[in-house]
Amino acid sequence: GSGVVAATPEQGDVEYLAPISIGGQTMNMDFDSGSSDLWVFNTQLSTASQTGHTNFDPAKSSTFKLIQGASFSISYGDGSGAAGTVGTDTVNIGGATVTSQAIELATAVSSSFVSDTQSNGLVGLAYSKLNTVKPTQQKTFFDNAKSTLAMPVFTADLRQAAVGAYTFGAIDSTRFNGSLTWAAVNTTNGFWQFSSTKFQVGRGSTMNIAGGQAIADTGTTLMLANAAVVNAYYSQVTGAVNNQTVGGVTFPCNAQLPDLAVDVGGTYMATVRGDDINFAPVDAASTTCFGGLQAISSNLQIYGDIMFKSQFVAFNGGNNTIGMAPH
Numbered sequence: 001g002s003g004v005v006a007a008t009p010e011q012g013d014v015e016y017l018a019p020i021s022i023g024g025q026t027m028n029m030d031f032d033s034g035s036s037d038l039w040v041f042n043t044q045l046s047t048a049s050q051t052g053h054t055n056f057d058p059a060k061s062s063t064f065k066l067i068q069g070a071s072f073s074i075s076y077g078d079g080s081g082a083a084g085t086v087g088t089d090t091v092n093i094g095g096a097t098v099t100s101q102a103i104e105l106a107t108a109v110s111s112s113f114v115s116d117t118q119s120n121g122l123v124g125l126a127y128s129k130l131n132t133v134k135p136t137q138q139k140t141f142f143d144n145a146k147s148t149l150a151m152p153v154f155t156a157d158l159r160q161a162a163v164g165a166y167t168f169g170a171i172d173s174t175r176f177n178g179s180l181t182w183a184a185v186n187t188t189n190g191f192w193q194f195s196s197t198k199f200q201v202g203r204g205s206t207m208n209i210a211g212g213q214a215i216a217d218t219g220t221t222l223m224l225a226n227a228a229v230v231n232a233y234y235s236q237v238t239g240a241v242n243n244q245t246v247g248g249v250t251f252p253c254n255a256q257l258p259d260l261a262v263d264v265g266g267t268y269m270a271t272v273r274g275d276d277i278n279f280a281p282v283d284a285a286s287t288t289c290f291g292g293l294q295a296i297s298s299n300l301q302i303y304g305d306i307m308f309k310s311q312f313v314a315f316n317g318g319n320n321t322i323g324m325a326p327h
């Protein structure tokens with residue numbers, strides 16, 4: 001079969017939420033192609049942490065089973081994290097169903113998750129080798145569903161301030177322009193990782209970053225690239241400054257932002273619209289805006305939601321490739 005769910009942006013496109021059913025209980029979740037744990041807000045959490053959230057109640061699911069002695073503990077690139085116990089239950093995402101999916105029940109979550117009340121947990125969609133459950137590592141929903149899906153793929157159609165979709169088991173060609181271009185995925189680190197060494201700012205010359213690699217990460221809001229690329233990009237933006245106070249590059253909100261093309265696997269130049277790189281105002285008067293493209297010091301670049309707003313992305317778990325097309 002296949003499954004389709006709406007992907008709805010939070011205010012400011014900070015993250016994209018989609019509904020899943022766990023043991024008959026519907027939870028709006030953050031789908032994250034950069035991690036591999038499915039964890040939920042639930043009735044085991046302190047009442048303070050539960051406040052404002054939809055909390056999964058394992059006692060109300062007739063199909064929930066605890067995995068004795070299992071636990072998880074995950075931390076994300078931004079320092080946030082969650083930890084707790086583990087069970088299994090039936091998970092249905094838009095019609096795609098897994099009967100014995102590992103459900104990780106947080107007993108502790110960091111403050112940024114508690115305050116993010118629209119999100120009731122994460123659905124990890126990276127490779128299962130990154131799953132944090134101990135003593136027995138668990139599989140992601142996609143890994144479990146793959147063999148029953150019409151095609152071993154899931155896709156992300158994320159949009160700027162508009163509702164898109166996550167699809168499992170099918171590629172809906174009405175969601176993108178032209179044809180998908182596919183690139184090899186390096187699965188060594190457990191991410192949807194590919195080589196990304198060539199960059200082009202606007203219609204300018206291309207620059208090369210030897211050994212550049214990137215991951216496609218729906219769970220990261222921005223696009224984090226090599227500092228030399230980021231500096232070359234913003235050198236073309238009048239008034240762009242590195243603003244330590246707000247934590248990155250800002251520019252006048254009326255600035256003319258060039259497009260940025262980044263190579264994907266050496267086979268495709270993915271164009272990110274300049275308009276999508278204007279992320280959000282930092283002041284009430286909307287005079288100064290924060291860039292959606294920011295520098296990362298590691299040579300593993302993180303292409304987050306800013307890229308997904310310009311590029312439709314297909315993740316093929318059958319042959320470990322990633323497909324992209326403008327949308």
Ligand SMILES: CN(C)c1ccc(C(=O)NN)cc1
Pocket residue numbers: 030032033034035076077078080112113116119217218219220
């Ligand atoms: C605090 N929250 C909502 C986060 C959600 C996801 C991530 C992340 O790095 N995903 N790849 C970090 C933080």
